[in-house]
Amino acid sequence: xDPTTVMAVICSVVVFAGWLVLPHSPTSVKPVxxxxxxxxxxxxx
Amino acid sequence: MKIDSGDTAWVLASAALVxxxxxxxxxxxxxLVRRKNVLSTxxxxxxxLCLISVQWVLWGYSLAFGPDKGHIIGxxxxxxxxxxxxxxxxxxxxxxxHQAFMLFQMMFAVITPALISGAFAERQRFKxxxxxxxxxxxxxxxxIAHWVWxxxxxxxxxxxxxxxxxxxxxxxxxxxxxxxALVLGRRLGFGKQKVEPHDAxxxxxxxALLWFGWFGFNAGSALGAGALATSAxxxxxxxxxxxxxxxxxxxxxxxxxxxxxxxxxxxxxxxVAITPASGFVNVMGAIVIGFGAGVVCxxxxxxxxxxxxxxxxxxxxxxxxxxTWGALATGLFATVAINSAAANGLFYGNPxxxxxxLVAVAAAWGxxxxxxxxxxxxxxxxxxxxxxxxxxxxxxxxxxxGEPAYASIHAN
Numbered sequence: 001x002d003p004t005t006v007m008a009v010i011c012s013v014v015v016f017a018g019w020l021v022l023p024h025s026p027t028s029v030k031p032v033x034x035x036x037x038x039x040x041x042x043x044x045x
Numbered sequence: 046m047k048i049d050s051g052d053t054a055w056v057l058a059s060a061a062l063v064x065x066x067x068x069x070x071x072x073x074x075x076x077l078v079r080r081k082n083v084l085s086t087x088x089x090x091x092x093x094l095c096l097i098s099v100q101w102v103l104w105g106y107s108l109a110f111g112p113d114k115g116h117i118i119g120x121x122x123x124x125x126x127x128x129x130x131x132x133x134x135x136x137x138x139x140x141x142x143h144q145a146f147m148l149f150q151m152m153f154a155v156i157t158p159a160l161i162s163g164a165f166a167e168r169q170r171f172k173x174x175x176x177x178x179x180x181x182x183x184x185x186x187x188x189i190a191h192w193v194w195x196x197x198x199x200x201x202x203x204x205x206x207x208x209x210x211x212x213x214x215x216x217x218x219x220x221x222x223x224x225x226a227l228v229l230g231r232r233l234g235f236g237k238q239k240v241e242p243h244d245a246x247x248x249x250x251x252x253a254l255l256w257f258g259w260f261g262f263n264a265g266s267a268l269g270a271g272a273l274a275t276s277a278x279x280x281x282x283x284x285x286x287x288x289x290x291x292x293x294x295x296x297x298x299x300x301x302x303x304x305x306x307x308x309x310x311x312x313x314x315x316x317v318a319i320t321p322a323s324g325f326v327n328v329m330g331a332i333v334i335g336f337g338a339g340v341v342c343x344x345x346x347x348x349x350x351x352x353x354x355x356x357x358x359x360x361x362x363x364x365x366x367x368x369t370w371g372a373l374a375t376g377l378f379a380t381v382a383i384n385s386a387a388a389n390g391l392f393y394g395n396p397x398x399x400x401x402x403l404v405a406v407a408a409a410w411g412x413x414x415x416x417x418x419x420x421x422x423x424x425x426x427x428x429x430x431x432x433x434x435x436x437x438x439x440x441x442x443x444x445x446x447g448e449p450a451y452a453s454i455h456a457n
Contacts, residue, residue, distance in 0.1 A: 002329075002392070003392045004327070004329045004330050004333065004378055004392055005329045007329075007333045008329040008330070008332035008333050011287070011291075011332055011333055011336035012287075012332060012336075014336075015287075015290050015291050015294050015336065018294045018298065019294065019297075022294070022297045022298055022303075023297070023301050023302075
């Protein structure tokens with residue numbers, strides 16, 4: 001393999017293997033309460 | 046010379062693709078600002094599309110690509126497109142009408158000053174922006190375009206490789222953005238209150254449209270519908286994807302969450318970095334370039350935050366540093382197996398090319414810093430660069446344009 005291919009393989013391995021050690025659940029965040037109800041739009045007849 | 050219909054169709058279609066990138070940039074930037082400034086941010090890109098379209102046919106194309114004057118600038122022989130007709134110009138594109146080449150290049154000239162607008166978002170006076178953009182296109186973009194792409198330009202003669210604008214478009218705009226951010230100063234409340242993107246979906250949509258348009262930017266720069274355009278298309282997509290994956294991974298490791306905006310910014314960084322290399326490197330080179338873009342541009346943002354420079358939308362980090370990495374990487378990974386008309390890079394036995402690329406990068410940085418600083422100071426003599434504090438608080442949509450982006454919301 002030429003040097004460019006070797007570097008490309010190493011870069012790909014770093015990124016793909018890196019996902020194995022990354023946090024798998026998000027950090028706790030303050031929940032945002034939003035209303036599911038929509039206000040009726042004013043529609044003129 | 047005979048006009049090739051396939052080449053002409055591809056270059057015209059590519060010009061349309063690149064045209065789409067400028068309003069796409071407006072949406073990319075527009076989503077990142079607060080809602081009181083979204084319209085003014087989009088207006089920067091839309092206005093520049095109009096302004097530079099006219100500047101380019103009047104004098105911009107002649108300065109950039111006209112008959113060489115001292116290896117520094119094009120002459121005024123082609124002012125008003127005088128002499129720029131439908132017969133091909135062998136110096137630039139021997140198989141398409143000269144006006145098709147001019148049109149394609151126009152779209153590059155359009156998007157470059159639009160990129161800078163991200164640095165002074167949310168605080169620049171519109172009139173100052175108008176004057177700055179016109180002067181910058183004339184005195185910074187046009188000369189650098191001539192140096193690198195113009196027949197007789199000194200960097201062109203030196204052998205600098207820039208397939209689609211790493212130095213001409215991205216270093217010039219990114220470095221100028223840094224200068225503009227320093228000269229204008231920070232936004233009110235910078236560092237004290239968090240400025241959240243008002244619409245991340247708009248930003249991701251803008252990034253996706255930029256990616257789409259970039260196929261015209263890079264593959265269109267082959268100026269023909271053939272193998273080189275295909276190769277440029279493949280490496281462009283590969284580098285964008287690899288940079289997005291890398292940026293997301295780095296930010297995931299650093300901030301503990303995979304950022305959606307980070308993935309979009311990473312894709313743009315990869316597109317920037319592959320731009321100068323897209324006609325010279327193979328797909329393995331594109332993976333390395335994309336990986337490098339994801340890392341160095343992310344680190345550049347951390348540096349920019351640490352030194353407290355308010356480059357509002359990180360134009361310097363993504364375009365200035367991404368463009369620099371791409372231009373230097375071209376000197377490492379270029380191979381004549383992809384483009385026999387070019388040169389090998391360092392890893393293919395030609396260390397000189399790496400040095401030539403370094404000279405091109407230094408020249409683009411130097412002229413961008415000097416030219417942008419001088420133009421901003423000159424404009425400031427006639428029009429204050431920044432809006433008043435109360436105008437900044439109420440937002441530029443209302444204070445500069447008298448229109449809110451969203452009818453029911455008038456501030457932040």
